[in-house]
Amino acid sequence: MEEKEAREYGEELLRIVDEFRQRIIAGTSNPDNFLTISDIESLWSKLRGDTSHIYSDMLSELLSNIDETEVIRKKKQNIEKKT
Numbered sequence: 001m002e003e004k005e006a007r008e009y010g011e012e013l014l015r016i017v018d019e020f021r022q023r024i025i026a027g028t029s030n031p032d033n034f035l036t037i038s039d040i041e042s043l044w045s046k047l048r049g050d051t052s053h054i055y056s057d058m059l060s061e062l063l064s065n066i067d068e069t070e071v072i073r074k075k076k077q078n079i080e081k082k083t
Contacts, residue, residue, distance in 0.1 A: 009058045013051060020047045 023043055027035035035043075 009054055012054055016047065016050050016054070020044075 020043060024035070024040070027033075027039060027043075
């Protein structure tokens with residue numbers, strides 16, 4: 001299950017990065033229609049935001065799938081030892 005989820009996130013990240021690359025290439029290939037610094041900054045900002053969102057989603061999903069049963073049991077044991 002974990003491997004499948006990692007592949008899905010990886011594919012999404014690759015798609016986003018490829019889209020960014022293609023927009024930069026397309027926007028810098030014609031001197032008559034060249035991207036402005038502002039356009040490049042906007043594309044960069046979107047890439048950073050989109051990838052950050054994916055990483056955040058991935059971490060949230062991974063953490064929500066953790067089985068905390070043993071951690072809770074150990075904590076209870078430690079608390080009981082202190083009292």
